[in-house]
């Protein structure tokens with residue numbers, strides 16, 4: 001028998017039944033819930049007189065709408081307040097554990113899941129949120145779902161699913177200094193396109209991935225959805241096991257030992273075959289900056305804004321022209337000369353402790369450039385306290401950054417944090433779509449250290465030069 | 471929730487000539503604060519459709535429309551079929567996107583490819599996503615531009631799209647999705663009928679991986 005992929009193993013261990021057409025009923029181990037995509041699902045249950053089948057496998061947190069400034073007075077925006085209150089009410093009524101807005105552990109759903117050990121290796125994980133792919137970083141099958149599916153999982157703890165195809169992206173060799181997980185995933189998306197992964201679960205493998213921390217792997221899997229993939233995943237190794245040891249919700253004692261033994265199996269067999277393979281050489285990778293309105297519109301920081309005239313495909317050319325017009329950029333402009341108004345360090349892509357450490361290392365002892373408005377929004381309350389214990393908050397505030405409360409914030413601008421029309425922002429988030437960070441706002445996606453360097457310089461800089469290659 | 475069954479639909483076609491139309495563009499985030507399932511149609515493509523910034527609860531009839539946006543052109547008013555380019559619906563998993571499209575009146579979207587989560591969400595709301603190859607889509611764009619009042623017939627039973635000239639274009643569709651759409655089935659109800667299978671699986675799973683069920687912080 002041919003070897004099995006990690007996807008095969010995760011899939012096979014969660015199929016309840018499968019019908020003749022190949023649609024499986026998949027058992028869901030963890031259902032994460034936030035305030036934006038759940039109210040209609042709870043309402044659906046209520047209308048049908050249904051209960052939540054496994055409330056103990058369901059965990060909720062408000063993150064998209066919450067203010068990142070002082071919260072002692074609650075949420076000012078009445079519509080946001082209403083939505084968060086609806087989550088509180090629904091969780092109470094249906095018996096779901098919720099980490100409320102004033103809980104010290106509150107934060108972005110994809111940050112707190114693994115941080116608390118609520119999500120553990122080997123689990124099937126869903127959430128009404130496309131970046132659920134993040135949790136694949138430690139050997140989970142994790143994917144985003146719509147609200148009808150949220151209702152389905154609440155009611156049945158299962159989901160009818162067709163198995164995705166498998167793709168392996170191998171990143172061979174070692175990453176050069178200054179090049180991060182964010183740059184790997186931007187390069188992958190640049191190469192295969194935002195639809196390149198459609199229908200696939202992508203397993204990231206190779207030496208450069210093994211070298212990454214679990215947090216770095218989360219950054220990569222987080223953005224697998226930006227390549228169109230259903231899920232991103234990385235095999236379990238020592239780092240995975242170490243990461244979860246001692247997490248608040250993780251098993252202990254004999255249960256831990258049994259769990260660890262099971263998790264260790266969660267690797268693709270050496271002779272497993274993938275439906276598609278892509279190999280990338282790490283030492284060719286460089287710090288990336290997006291120039292357009294789709295994550296695939298990315299170039300090395302050393303490059304120039306591309307010229308649509310060089311694009312032979314008319315549909316692509318028209319898209320490039322639209323993107324440049326929206327972004328207010330001229331073809332041929334060196335990326336390093338693009339001046340910025342705002343810098344945002346945050347989001348479920350890059351707001352964990354290592355991200356903040358990387359940014360702080362660049363910022364330390366320097367000042368944010370004149371005219372640039374920069375902010376750091378930690379991914380969770382736990383990250384925030386850890387950063388404060390390490391003095392990172394002072395590094396940021398002394399440099400002129402704002403230091404905020406945790407949440408999604410300006411990743412999607414559903415709260416008060418947003419760009420004004422025409423404002424240009426270096427952002428560590430995951431989407432540079434039109435209007436994503438505020439109507440008319442212009443987003444350039446970068447790694448945390450690149451964002452920090454841009455804040456100091458007032459324009460993009462090559463982090464390899466700023467830190468002397470470190 | 472049961473959806474309206476989809477069998478056959480004839481309607482006016484509106485061309486949205488863009489690739490990678492994302493769900494943020496389909497329904498901007500400020501409208502996601504609603505806890506209802508309805509009422510999103512007026513804010514479909516809000517940032518392209520209106521010249522000012524929309525806010526939830528605002529009277530949209532008084533807002534200045536962008537005359538250049540395709541859905542605002544008189545010839546495309548009342549369209550129920552959207553013709554567009556590759557990777558439609560990419561980005562966020564928000565089901566508010568198909569809610570807005572359905573509420574506006576769209577029953578079918580034709581494109582060379584769709585983002586996975588979007589296509590799933592659309593089907594749950596009675597919207598059929600028809601995938602045709604890029605050349606065919608290109609040809610349809612041509613025909614729509616050339617002929618005001620251009621209508622297509624989409625037949626899910628036969629899996630065909632028929633043009634005004636009588637050209638019949640076959641399309642593939644996932645058999646499960648087709649079955650659910652044709653019959654307007656309540657998927658949750660169907661799954662609940664398999665309660666004994668779910669319970670049996672759960673018992674075994676709990677034995678194998680007890681820690682899944684023992685999360686305590």
Ligand code: SF4
Nearest residue numbers: 131347348408411412
């Ligand atoms: S941080 Fe951004 S991408 Fe992540 S869950 Fe929040 S809104 Fe979505």
